[in-house]
Amino acid sequence: MSVTLQDIAQELDVSIATVSRALRGMPGVAESTRQLVLKVAREQGYYPNLAAQQLQRQRTNTIGFIIPTFGPRFSDPFFSELLAGIGNAAAEAEFDLLVSTVAPGKDELKGYQHLVAGRRVDGLLVVRTRRQDQRIAYLLAEGFPFVAFGRTDQELDFPYVDIDGQQGLFKVVTHLIERGHRRIAFINASEELMFAQHRLTGYRQALAAHGLPYDDDLVRLGGLVETDGYHAGRALFCLGAQMPTAVCTSNDLMALGMMRSARECGLQVGVDIAIAGFDDIPLAKMTYPPLTSVHQPIYQIGRLICEKLLCLLRDEELAEPQTLLLPELVVRESTDYRV
Amino acid sequence: MSVTLQDIAQELDVSIATVSRALRGMPGVAESTRQLVLKVAREQGYYPNLAAQQLQRQRTNTIGFIIPTFGPRFSDPFFSELLAGIGNAAAEAEFDLLVSTVAPGKDELKGYQHLVAGRRVDGLLVVRTRRQDQRIAYLLAEGFPFVAFGRTDQELDFPYVDIDGQQGLFKVVTHLIERGHRRIAFINASEELMFAQHRLTGYRQALAAHGLPYDDDLVRLGGLVETDGYHAGRALFCLGAQMPTAVCTSNDLMALGMMRSARECGLQVGVDIAIAGFDDIPLAKMTYPPLTSVHQPIYQIGRLICEKLLCLLRDEELAEPQTLLLPELVVRESTDYRV
DNA sequence: ATTATATACGTAAACGTTTACGATGTCAAA
């Protein structure tokens, strides 16, 4: 089996307490014996049993991250980049990362309870917050450390990082209005998602600021995958005279689906219709035509929420518990079309 | 703090052993007391301390998965789908999933040692195998349970799932040849990756089978991101008379970059040049033009390697330790061009 | 020489489980 403190202690004929102290650099052990211990530990290939450490120290050096996955073909470039940010920040702090994938729903909380009540992780990262978010209510009630990516509609105080989706939509819609568009569609995400709410607000504000009417028919809801954008496009482009001249979407994936349906309807993107996305995934600049999008520094956000959580776990005061990032609009050829 | 067996035992004036037995459904406890224990446990909100369980049971009910990330903008739809498959399969078996993100390199093994020597996980999933893979050599030497996605060049016996990339490339190149192409470029991944080797073999076999010469200039290496395909394209499309009429790539992301560079060089994809990818990510059918690609059932592969590992951990005999999946070619408009 | 202080180390309890083993009580068979 694997070598324990006991093995080293036996070999050197000292107590396991001394071995433990020597290995952890604690005072109260002679330099000569410390060297001996280190030598034997190296020779025997000692590595501490993490479960035993966790039990004793009452912390796991692990943070949890639960990915809400929707169905099998869950392929969102967004998450791999977020995960990279989180993972790298955690690794630098020598923390492990426990990832669960659960579909949002009534069993969702079970996943959180497992990690929280089982003291499986020291803190949690919550992503894709909802307007009424039971996960956040639960974590607050438990007094469990967490940081969210996104806000909620409840008047709850908790640490988060978010990008200002309202500003983001305001910018992109204003950009479209400045290019002469008057009928601008918006493919949003499910209403229960908090960011969808913010972005809708930004959309309406931009219209209002330019005296344009709000038309319910032009706002569609999608599930953030390509096919949602595709189907929304098929519906929109059949409106005839009522057809929008520009469309913006709540993520790039749907924008790509939208571009496809536009082409199928004989519309040349950037020439006959303007399309803009949200996220600015690396792919956005590679599409045809390159996609105008609201940039989200996803990797950085991943790092940020992770680092904030690590601060919390070190009992440090958060310099900025709530961070709201201003997104930048990246204009590309997909919105070249002017009315 | 949180409630332990001790708390329940005290409340009912029984021993913690009885409580433990009652909760775990072990024999040797009266049905009446079992009900009492269950009742109190529910009332007090008992949840077992997982670290203590792990220490005692000598297993963690956790599997590890180390994602090789290359740089910050690591945005591969491939991995999010794989992760979903792994995560869901693990969740069904009530296993947790520990994810690390480490850049391949000399510190890479540290990450594996941490999980293995620290007994942090019961088994590991190894992805993106390399021709000489130190990770696999290490795990085999340690006798640690693992399943790989991919093979190696070493004559080592270990459980894996892989798709037959050689067949995949053979199919796509044959498809291009049948459309009249004679100069077919191939943007492959780094030579050290095992799958790159297989695909190169498939590429050469298809050429040979049709009596076409192999031209070193037409094979380029890329790092599997969009920009790699883009740059490879810029280089290829400047070859003048030596220019290929068709290109296939080792993943869809590079194909998308390639499509962009083609357009910038005034080439209409599917009309003036044929481009095919590999992976068939959901996006592939949404590009313009839709991308011909070799389909990989990534989600299923994620499930498969996870389930295989779970079998190993249950000490079951693997019905099929090594699975080689035959990939399908999905023909779309990007290869419509005939010479 | 005595006392105080520091250093080096061991003892043992603790973290929260699981489980082998032993103790007690009940009931039926001999």
Place this chain on the structure above:
DNA sequence: TTTGACATCGTAAACGTTTACGTATATAAT
């Protein structure tokens, strides 16, 4: 009544650490 079998439960060790506390020795101060 004795014996055994069985059900029910408690005791205690074990998993591998960490750490408060105690003890022995050496050194310095009085």
